[in-house]
Amino acid sequence: MCLGIPGEIVEILSDRPDLAKVDVSGVRRAINIGLLEGEDLAPGDWILIHVGFALSKIDEAEAKSALDFLESIGQAYEDEIAALRESMIEQG
Amino acid sequence: MRFVDEYRDADKARALAARIAALCEPGRTYKFMEVCGGHTHTIYKHGLEDHLPPAVTLVHGPGCPVCVIPMGRVDDAISIAERPGVIMTSFGDMMRVPGGRGTFLDAMARGADIRMVYSPLDALKIARENPDKKVVFLAIGFETTAPSTAMTVLRAKSEGIANFSVFCNHVTIIPAIKAILDSPDLRLDGFIGPGHVSTVIGCRPYAFIARDYGKPLVVAGFEPLDVLQSVYQNLVQLAEGRVAVENQYARVVPWDGNPKALAVINEVMEPRPHFEWRGLGFISDSALRVREAYAAFDAERIFQIPGGRVADPQACQCGEVLKGVLKPWECKVFGTACTPETPIGTCMVSSEGACAAYYNFGRFSRDRVKEATRT
Numbered sequence: 001m002c003l004g005i006p007g008e009i010v011e012i013l014s015d016r017p018d019l020a021k022v023d024v025s026g027v028r029r030a031i032n033i034g035l036l037e038g039e040d041l042a043p044g045d046w047i048l049i050h051v052g053f054a055l056s057k058i059d060e061a062e063a064k065s066a067l068d069f070l071e072s073i074g075q076a077y078e079d080e081i082a083a084l085r086e087s088m089i090e091q092g
Numbered sequence: 093m094r095f096v097d098e099y100r101d102a103d104k105a106r107a108l109a110a111r112i113a114a115l116c117e118p119g120r121t122y123k124f125m126e127v128c129g130g131h132t133h134t135i136y137k138h139g140l141e142d143h144l145p146p147a148v149t150l151v152h153g154p155g156c157p158v159c160v161i162p163m164g165r166v167d168d169a170i171s172i173a174e175r176p177g178v179i180m181t182s183f184g185d186m187m188r189v190p191g192g193r194g195t196f197l198d199a200m201a202r203g204a205d206i207r208m209v210y211s212p213l214d215a216l217k218i219a220r221e222n223p224d225k226k227v228v229f230l231a232i233g234f235e236t237t238a239p240s241t242a243m244t245v246l247r248a249k250s251e252g253i254a255n256f257s258v259f260c261n262h263v264t265i266i267p268a269i270k271a272i273l274d275s276p277d278l279r280l281d282g283f284i285g286p287g288h289v290s291t292v293i294g295c296r297p298y299a300f301i302a303r304d305y306g307k308p309l310v311v312a313g314f315e316p317l318d319v320l321q322s323v324y325q326n327l328v329q330l331a332e333g334r335v336a337v338e339n340q341y342a343r344v345v346p347w348d349g350n351p352k353a354l355a356v357i358n359e360v361m362e363p364r365p366h367f368e369w370r371g372l373g374f375i376s377d378s379a380l381r382v383r384e385a386y387a388a389f390d391a392e393r394i395f396q397i398p399g400g401r402v403a404d405p406q407a408c409q410c411g412e413v414l415k416g417v418l419k420p421w422e423c424k425v426f427g428t429a430c431t432p433e434t435p436i437g438t439c440m441v442s443s444e445g446a447c448a449a450y451y452n453f454g455r456f457s458r459d460r461v462k463e464a465t466r467t
C-alpha cells in the first residue's frame with residue numbers, strides 16, 4: 001500500500017481527462033491522474049502510483065531504478081502487483 | 093559483504109560507507125531514525141547496518157501505517173463489517189491485523205463480508221454494483237494514501253453514490269515525529285525522512301525539526317544508496333555544526349510537495365483533536381477525520397461504533413519498537429509467539445513493519461548493534 005509503483009502512460013482517455021491507461025510492470029490498468037493537474041501528461045511519461053492514483057511524475061531513469069528496487073524486495077511487490085491485477089478501477 | 097556483491101552500485105556504496113566512517117567523531121555514537129517503513133525494509137533487505145561503522149545505529153520509526161492502527165479501531169471496523177447489509181473493503185495489509193476480537197480474517201470466518209481492494213476506487217465500484225448494500229472503505233495510511241481516499245469521496249459525491257462511506261483512520265506524520273522528539277526515552281541525532289509521504293507534503297513541514305529541536309532531516313529515496321547517502325548528509329551537517337532539512341530524493345520529491353493532493357485532503361478531511369497510535373498512545377492532531385460537509389460519506393457518523401480503547405496484549409512491545417527504543421528481536425515474543433503467520437503485534441503483520449522486515453531478512457550481526465545501542 002505504501003509502495004509507490006512506477007507506470008508508463010499509454011493513453012490519456014479523451015472522455016475522462018482524469019484517467020490514463022497505464023502500463024505497470026506489464027499490467028494495463030486505468031489510473032487516476034487527477035492529482036497531477038497541470039502536469040501536462042502524455043503517453044510515454046512515467047508516473048509514481050499509490051493505490052490507483054498517480055502522485056508524482058518521474059523521469060524514465062528514476063522509473064527504471066524504482067522498478068529494479070521493487071523487484072529486489074520480492075514478495076511485497078508481487079502482492080502489490082497481484083492486487084493491481086485484481087483492481088477494476090473505472091471499468092464498466 | 094553480501095549486499096556489496098549483489099548490489100549493482102557496489103563501488104559507490106563502499107565509497108560512501110568509507111566517507112561515512114571518516115565523518116564519525118572518535119568516541120561519539122550516532123542514532124538516526126528512519127521514519128518510513130519502506131526504508132526499514134531496504135535496511136534489513138540489504139543488511140545496510142552491516143556496512144555502517146559501529147558508531148552509527150539506525151533506529152526504526154513509526155512510519156508503517158498498518159503498525160500504528162490501535163486495537164480498538166480494528167474492533168470498530170469489525171463491528172461495522174458485522175452489521176447486516178454491509179460490505180467492508182480494505183487493503184490486503186489489514187487482513188491479519190489483530191484487534192481485541194481477532195482479525196478481519198476471523199470476522200470473515202464468522203460470516204462478515206470483507207473484501208480486499210487495491211484502491212479506494214475499487215471500493216467505490218463495489219458500491220456502484222451493489223446499490224442494496226452499504227459499502228464501507230477502511231481508509232488507512234499516511235499522506236500517501238489520504239489524497240486517494242479524499243478523491244474517492246469527491247467522486248462518490250459527484251456521482252451521487254449514497255451507499256458508499258469511508259471509515260477514516262488516516263494518520264499524519266509530523267505529529268508522530270514530534271511525539272518521538274518529545275519522548276524522553278530516545279536520544280536521536282537526525283532523521284532519514286520519508287520519501288513518498290514527502291511527495292505529498294513536501295519538505296517544508298519538517299523545518300521545525302531543525303529549528304526547534306536542532307536535528308537534521310534528510311528526505312531519502314528507497315534504494316540502498318539513497319539511504320546511505322541520507323546518513324552521509326546527516327553526518328556532514330553534524331560535522332559542520334549546522335542542522336537543516338535536505339532533500340536527497342529531489343528526483344521524485346518536489347520541495348513544496350503536491351499542492352493539489354494537499355488541497356483535496358483539506359477539502360474532505362480535518363485533523364482530529366487526538367488519535368490513539370498503537371504503542372505510542374494518544375497524539376494530538378495526529379489523524380484525519382471526514383469533515384461535516386461530507387458527513388454522508390463518513391462511516392463513523394453513519395454507524396454507531398463502539399469506539400472503545402483496547403489495551404495492547406501484555407507481551408507486545410510494539411510501542412518500544414515503533415519508537416525505536418527496542419530492536420525487533422529484543423521483544424520477548426519475537427520469532428517465538430509472534431511470527432508473520434501468527435502476529436501478536438502489528439509490526440509483524442505488514443511487510444513494512446520492523447519486526448516482519450527483520451524476521452524475513454534479518455541478517456546483520458545483532459551483537460554489534462546491541463553493543464552500539466547500549467552506549
Ligand code: SF4
Binds near residue numbers: 430437
Ligand atoms: S515481535 Fe511482535 S509483539 Fe513484539 S514488537 Fe514485534 S510485532 Fe510487536
